[in-house]
Amino acid sequence: MDDTVSLLRITSAGDRRRAGVTLALSALALAFAGWSFLLGPSELSPAALFSGLLDGHGEAGVIAQQIRFPRAALALVIGAALGGSGAALQGLFCNPLASPDVTGVTSTAGLGAVLALYFGLAGVSALALPGFAIMGALAAACILYLLSRRGAGAVALILAGVAIASFATALIALALSFAANPYAMSEMVLWMMGSLKDRTLNDLAFALPLTLAGLALLLSAARGLDALTLGEDAARSLGVDVSQVRGRVIVGVALATGAATAAAGSIGFVGLVVPHLLRPFCGHRPARLILPSALGGAALVSAADVAVRLIAPDGQLLLGVVTAMLGAPFFLWLILRMKGER
């Protein structure tokens, strides 16, 4: 009995630590979002910006409400979408290399969005761009799901992701070379690189609810992901509806990643890196990683978006370039470390 009590105590200490990590990540994300809000070419005081955000009067009001706030908020939303998706995909495939970008989900989401832009559908309906991006993400996620059902291992899944991403990139290049005018082309290129420049409240208006819906689906599958660490048979014998768990994760990832990609283009490696950074603090249970990874992703993307503007205030440095430059070496390091273990 004493042992049980001491075990309870240890475990509640673990819960407290996780709660502390969650709080710290939230604070970090909000701090970077605040910094991002205060950063920009127009020399406005923080006081003017905050009062502008609240009342919307004058130049400060327009800048705060129409430019600074959407950008800062979108960084949080996109980071949360990518971080949460990465943690859920790693849990679903029991694969530390899985993430929306490595598995090609981001690329097909990008393809969907480019098609919407190419055929001019984005101008017809505000929902066409995110709608097409989500369809694209869903397509890649379904292919991966079918592969994993047929017993594809960690490496096969990543190779499939490479194939899917190359195919999507080729089709995007095709769309670019047939682009109607140079303006449409530069718009697509900029957008593919991943950036939060010139985003509006409209982008936030679709990205926020879709991301929240996606993350809610992922969180609802958390318990099933824990059970799946024991393998499919054991999970089913524990009463888990495994195909429902898979479906929730696939659709949740497609919603969140599709919305994020539609809003900001392809911002790579956030979903891959964040869960790894958090495992030492939160443990390895997939269920315990989804929420912290969403918050960590929000903090990371906000921080990167601040860094982009501090390094190049003229706006020439793109967010997706920075995350890829930091993330790709990390990916290599992960692969090297895996080799050492097995």
Next chain:
Amino acid sequence: MSIIVDKVSVRYGARAALSEVSARFSVGAVTGIVGPNGAGKTTLLRAVLGLQPLDGGLIRILNKPLEDWPREDLARAAAYLPQGGEAKWPMLADEVVMLGRLPHRARFASPSAVDWGAVRDALERCDAARFARRRMDELSAGERARVLFARALATAAPILLADEPAAFLDPAHQIRLMELLREEARRGGTVAVTLHDLPLAARHCDEIVVLHEGRTAAEGEPAQALSDEALANVFGVAALRVRDPQGGPEIVAAFRRI
């Protein structure tokens, strides 16, 4: 809570994995399922749990057909230890064991004191409490197998189905494992276990089902089911029979191919 398997057939494509197999796993007994590789032992356990669709026959659990069991109820009634199971992430050992409590916990609910009590109890019975707070990847294969067995015990289900739980264990822990299965049966459980180790099966099981190429080749008490004839026909081996001077059932060991 007995389990009745009535003329169950399972096919994998063209190959028949089980052909009209009938068996009974009784309450309060440990039933051993033995047979050569590919005899259908794992398929039989998976069929009983509803993890494997049947191509014929019927399975009844506590006088209720398997298909009438709601998934959640069955999860609380029957614990399953798959063969060669692993925890895919290096979680802490007690976190793994806590997964066995999932059927008892409401969605999003934290583990209760009852859950932790069951986890602690299961870890202690498997001689694994020492490494409760260690990561799975820091443990040896045998230690991990004990943690995974504790996971199945933690469910505290009246039915326990274990697929090759003795693999990876050292001799002392193999015997300890069989004693644990016995304990579960004595508490009113229904226990079925697949084994490759004939002496272990002969000595510690109450009933034996011998499977051969998807059919029941022999069944009954160990001495009867593991007859010289059955061993010769099914395994192609001759057996040595020994009695423990301190009593207990006959020990049967294969010693020569024939």
